[in-house]
Amino acid sequence: MAALVDCDGAARGIRMRRIARRRVAALILASTLLTGCAAQDLAFGVSSGELVGSWVEADGLGTDLTLSGDGTLYASEWPASLHCVSDGARDLAALEDDEALAFDGTWRPGSGSLGYVVMMVFDDTVCARGGTQATVWRNGDGALSLRITIPVGVDPDVLERDQVLLLHPAELD
Numbered sequence: 547m548a549a550l551v552d553c554d555g556a557a558r559g560i561r562m563r564r565i566a567r568r569r570v571a572a573l574i575l576a577s578t579l580l581t582g583c584a585a586q587d588l589a590f591g592v593s594s595g596e597l598v599g600s601w602v603e604a605d606g607l608g609t610d611l612t613l614s615g616d617g618t619l620y621a622s623e624w625p626a627s628l629h630c631v632s633d634g635a636r637d638l639a640a641l642e643d644d645e646a647l648a649f650d651g652t653w654r655p656g657s658g659s660l661g662y663v664v665m666m667v668f669d670d671t672v673c674a675r676g677g678t679q680a681t682v683w684r685n686g687d688g689a690l691s692l693r694i695t696i697p698v699g700v701d702p703d704v705l706e707r708d709q710v711l712l713l714h715p716a717e718l719d
Contacts, residue, residue: 586683586684586685586686586691587683587684588662588681588682588683588684589662589682589683589684589690590661590662591661591662592655592661592662592682592684592690593655594615594654594655595615596690597613597653597655597664597682597690598613598614598615599612599613599715599716599717600612600715600716601613601692601713601714601715601716602713602714602715602716603711603712603713604712604713604714605638605711605712607623607625607638607641607642607646607711608622608623608646609621609622609623609624609625609711609713610622610623610716611624611692611713613653613664617652617653617654618650618651618652618653619650619651619652619653619666620648620649620650620651621647621648621649621651621668622646622648623646623647623648624646624647624648624649625641625644625645625646625647626644626645626646626647627640627641627644628641628644628678628694628696628711629668629673629675629677629678629694629698630647630649630668630672630673630674630675631645631647631673631674631675632675633675633697633698635696635697636696636697636709637696637697637706637708637709638696638708638709638711639708640696641696641711647672647673648672649668649669649672649673650668650669651666651667651668651669651673651677652666652667653665653666653667655682656679662681662682662683663679663680663681663682664679664680664681664682664692665677665679666678666679666680678694679694680692680693680694680713681693689714689715690714690715691712691713691714692712692713692714693710693711693712693713694710694711694713695709695710696709696710696711697709
């Protein structure tokens with residue numbers, strides 16, 4: 547009987563790895579569609595040092611995110627409905643008329659199989675939703691970008707470009 551349980555557990559583990567690989571493939575496919583076929587990959591194993599600095603968004607909202615080496619962050623011109631006061635926004639257009647907020651928080655890079663993710667926790671006196679995560683991408687030239695999915699719970703397979711807030715290092719601006 548124990549052998550059957552072990553086999554079932556192993557089969558579940560194999561299925562979970564297959565699902566994880568499919569999700570990563572879906573994220574890569576969605577990114578390719580969102581960037582006009584530019585060569586980009588999830589930045590697995592990105593170091594904290596590569597993420598420290600000021601990140602600005604590329605779509606004209608004025609959002610600025612500063613990630614400090616001590617694990618703190620500061621955000622300015624952050625749209626209130628971008629995982630902060632509410633999760634109501636569905637796309638970039640919905641963020642344009644949002645109240646712009648400024649707040650502090652903390653951040654850390656993901657690890658292991660989530661080594662391409664930045665976890666962010668926001669000051670809950672300003673952002674009741676508590677925080678969000680960004681995926682880190684590296685283009686063919688080695689430049690990084692941070693991407694925050696705007697609508698909550700959307701499958702990466704069906705994301706449109708206007709459903710992603712794109713941030714790039716301020717020195718590229």
